[in-house]
Amino acid sequence: MSFVICPLSIVPIRSSATDTSEIVSQMLFGELAEVLEAKGRQWIKVRCTWDNYVGWVAANQLKAITPAEHKAFSAHFAYSLELFQPIMADNQVVPIVLGSCLPNFDGMRFRLDGVSYTFSGQAVFPEHIKPSAEFIIKMARRYLHAPFLHGGRSPMGIDAAGLVQMVFKMVDITLPREAGQQVYTGNVVDFVQQALPGDVAFFENRAGRISHCGIILPDEEIIHAYGSVRIDKLDHYGIYDRGQGRYTHRLRVARRMLKGRALTQTEPRRISARIPNQVQLF
Template sequence: MRAEPADRAEQVSQLLFGECYTILNTQGNWLQVELATDRYRGWIDQKQHTPVTAAYFQEWKESRHPRVLDLLQVVKGQEAVIPVGIGNYLPFFDGQHLRLNEQLLQFNGRAANAEAVSPVAELVQVALSFLKAPYQWGGKSVFGVDCSGFVQQVYGVCGYQLPRDAYQQVEAGEEVHFVAQTQPGDLAFFSNAEGRIIHVGLLLENQQIIHAHGEIRIDTLDHQGIYQQDRKRYSHQLRIIKRIING
């Protein structure tokens, strides 16, 4: 998904397999879309568009869909084998098949239960699955992910829908006032010199934080911010910590 209808335009986010969206506008071969999950907007090339019926779209919006748990798996159809990664959607999955419009596709991998809200331990395990994934601005997959895309996908796999960007995510949950009071699964937000939220990471045990900075990595959090032991310096200035769920 791009900021403008052009291949050279900034990537602002990504569409994952199985996601639905509304078309807002067209310009040449480009479609401006709004995701049904978080209402995020961007432009996609028309070649990436797969139309669905109005009935399917409505049913999709009214349902909760399992997400892929394996780092990489495939969905098999009669004419194609489609790679899918962790966090991708499995619409109307019955344990063996998923449905895209009227087409049934087979999936034999691990899927998160769409109806269950996972405990904190599972949230942390999903986060750790992304370790060493490369940083990519606007990315939401294990092949390239940014800080807020990482947090959104980890929570999404575990049954929580968060907004797309860090400045939106900071509005969720309740404030944790001291770093020493943090729990695994808490979110720490970081600001620039102007006070704007520019980064987010997920807390682990012992004030460790997993976040996207060059890659998905684990560093230490204190009252000042993120300290990178390997570089002997702080990389981000702490602004606020929020608790989305209680462990």
């Protein structure tokens, strides 16, 4: 069994072993993976340690580590909370993005492949995280205006499921990579009127399959990746784009990912029945 770590800012995970294949996800700096298979010297098939996602990565974009290092890095690390922040070494600077991992971080420095790096930004250790709706919303808002990118997981480009996954990663809640899998996690909120800020809403396409998701905000709004990370109105029917004057996504269900939050309220937050003068277009 062999393992690798991502030593670069952002590395694409592809659907097959070719540079022209679809980008299905990404690895960020410091994230770990198990090597499942090699195709020649150029490509390796990996299973990401954090979310078990499987795909192909160019072998020269990852760094081999020992099983002992994999165990140590998995047990002790911090998340970067900075949108963009360089890590500094004597002869190199590596820009890293929000949600990257700092292995064996001591609060100022860490070592990787014999090189000592300094990180001067804000970071948090998983064991110090106290998950809350307020923190989830704060992290989600940091991605505002990031462009939509299928398979993306960073402020340079992110998709809807990637946004939800990354935000909950930073409160140490592991979610699957795709919306169609995320919808089976957490607890169902029976009525959207009972949804709370920090809950996740899921949306279906015309075929009835889950194809989109976003994080519910206060004041009948949702933050999601659609063209870019943006905030739109949400009601029991779906996401309403005020600029276009139409619904863009049809609501299927809301789910509660935070543990210990009641699934009912004595006075549920009301979501308006429908927005006046709406046009239903999907």
